[in-house]
Amino acid sequence: MNHFLDVHKTDSAALNSILDQAHAMKTARAGRPRAALDDDLPLDGHMVALIFEKPSTRTRVSFDVGVRQMGGQSMVLSGADMQLGHGETIADTARVMSRYVDLIMIRTFDESVLLEMAEFADVPVINGLTDRTHPCQIMADVMTYQEHRGSIKGKKVVWCGDGNNVCASLLHAAAQFQFDLTFTGPAQLDPEDEFVGLARRAGSTIQIERDAETAVQGADLVVADTWVSMHDSQSTKERRHNLLRPYQVNDALMAHAKPDALFMHCLPAHREEEVTSSVMDGPASVIFDEAENRLHAQKAIMRHCLGK
């Protein structure tokens, strides 16, 4: 079963061919209306369930549009409206859904929900974000880097801020796409040791640097994310902001990166918090290409899952 659960759980040859296909599919439909069908209709006759237990703009819309462009049909479901949100087990939900749909994408809180869904579903399951990882985002990020600068292999990527779910998937990608990653943030919000170790064992140079300016020296790509994620309690907001303020991405910080460095953010962003508008809207920023590439990368991920 070709689930897409995490960047490190799909082999690197498959990841590279997914991104090759994503680039090709993006090029093939350049200039066409958004609802125009792709020529080969790889999802013709296929039904895809998109389950959300957390809010979403990009993931929801890009998966939905992507399924339709490939000739399939999709249904967007809120976890709270399903019996899943009222005590039906994940295993039973997975087995029932598998009788109706060909593919399940789920955004949830605890990773165990995703893993149980994948264990009991008879159809492929895609991780649309958990508290722990966000692999579809990072596939789009790598695609976006390739589009602007070519291969990401050997490049220096710097993550500024919270060692959160998106940072975790970036560590997985460092291992799979062979780039180096410097994390800069407070010790209290370091990424998980397990994921740092995984990337190091794969041969990537992973550095933890508390000083943001030192970290960003010579960076090819600087990446930021919100200081308070959807799974974080709002009661921690003030503490997090105090810890993370030195790690804001602003023009002064970007000046330490390479002159042609790119800036990425998965969005939604909190302007003037983790990143200034001057960086978000400045020449280094590729944030809207990154958002668009969610569509193309996920279409290729769905094809991979379905063997199409």
Ligand code: CP
């Ligand atoms: N980046 C991302 O996943 O955005 P949404 O929360 O809007 O889906």
Ligand code: NVA
């Ligand atoms: N780290 C963020 C990513 C949102 C796409 C969150 O989990 O809320």
